[in-house]
Amino acid sequence: MNLYDLIFYLFALLTIVSGFFVVSSKNIVHSAFNLIFTFFGVTGLYVLLGADFLAIVQIMVYIGGILVLLLFGVMLTHKATNVEIKSGSIKVIPAVIGVGIFAAVLISIMLSSHWKDIPGSIxxxxxxxxxxxxxxxxxxxxxxxxxxxxxxxxxxxxxxxxxxx
Amino acid sequence: MEHISLQHFLVVSSILFSLGIYAVVTRKNAILVLMGIELILNAANINFVAFSRYGNFGLSGEITALFVIILAAAEAAIALAIVLNIYKTFSNVNVDEINKLKE
The missing domain is CATH 1.20.5 (Single alpha-helices involved in coiled-coils or other helix-helix interfaces)
Known part of the structure; x- marks a missing residue:
């Protein structure tokens, strides 16, 4: 395992773990702040794929723009005195089953297909x-x-x- | 352990896509649904950039990813405006309780 692989696994883990907290956290503000780390992990993946300009755009537009917009949305749609901003989930068990099946099918398709895999020069x-x-x-x-x-x-x-x- | 290939990136984006679908399906708050949509768009973008890098297509995939980012920004602005209007009308933004377009 070389350094490239190690950095890939680091950013992939960061993306997926923080993405999991985004969808599972009870507190909306926690979700929004976990979204920062998801976007940052995706930025790292872009850099590993050689897309330098896209990585900068990702940071500027997503973290600097969309995330601030979403946080404004959270703050403006709740009572300012209410410190604990919570939101529940509905129909969790059917959703977990359905999304689990969907993810399994998707990943097995991704792994079993024969992709044209010729990396050009970066x-x-x-x-x-x-x-x-x-x-x-x-x-x-x-x-x-x-x-x-x-x-x-x-x-x-x-x-x-x-x-x- | 094998070297990082296209499939590693595709698996990461599949998991991110599924998490986004889960957020859209289960979360009550409209802003969390929007966050799920952002996760889905990011997963699609990873696919575009990965195929652009490994498929030897030049930079077409990265251009498409750039366009997706622009569309995501426009979508977030419009959706937030609609959510603010819904909050003004109904005093909450829970998507399972709002079933009318106006009061």
């Missing part, structure tokens, strides 16, 4: 290639996503605005 940086692809092959999707983000921003602002009575 480029020293992916930013040049990604930038070039964004303005050549994927320029239409790039522009559409820009419009989508504008629409989402205006839509979110107008939905969340307090209406004047």
């Amino acid at each position: 480029p020293s940086t992916t930013i040049y290639g990604l930038g070039k692809l964004l303005v050549t092959d994927y320029v239409l999707i790039f522009e559409l996503l820009a419009i989508l983000l504008l629409v989402a921003m205006i839509g979110a602002a107008s939905i969340a605005r307090r209406e004047k009575e």
Whole structure:
């Protein structure tokens, strides 16, 4: 076992264990803070796969943006005086059985399939290639996503605005 | 022990996907359901990047993962706005109790 394998198992364990706490924790704030470690573990996996730019974007957008947004959502949808923010689960046993079967089937498919497994050489940086692809092959999707983000921003602002009575 | 291959990453993403499904199915609070959706999107992203690295397709998989991150950000903003509106109307955000669109 070399260093690469060791770091992979470390980040995989971090991702899965903190992901388990996200879905099982009674306290919503604990779930949100465990989500940080899940995102961080996924970032580590991206780095191991040679996707440096994507790892930075993951940290900035997920941890810096989405997670803060979710925490704001938690704080705004509960009484501020209520320190213990709890939330229960429903129908746990059928869900565990169903999700367990689903996970077993999924993992067995992943392990038994013959994937095309030819690792290319890791480029020293992916930013040049990604930038070039964004303005050549994927320029239409790039522009559409820009419009989508504008629409989402205006839509979110107008939905969340307090209406004047 | 064998060297890390594509299948190791696929197994991690399968487990993360299943955890996300579990959160969406069982949790009462709408924000926890959203966290489950984020876990699912992250699992899909791991698959995209892993196939991009091991399938020798160039950077197409990483571009797709980038687009998924953008969509996740837009989805989280809209969903949080809807959840805040639901909280204003019903004073809670438990998805098993809310069965009307307006009061």
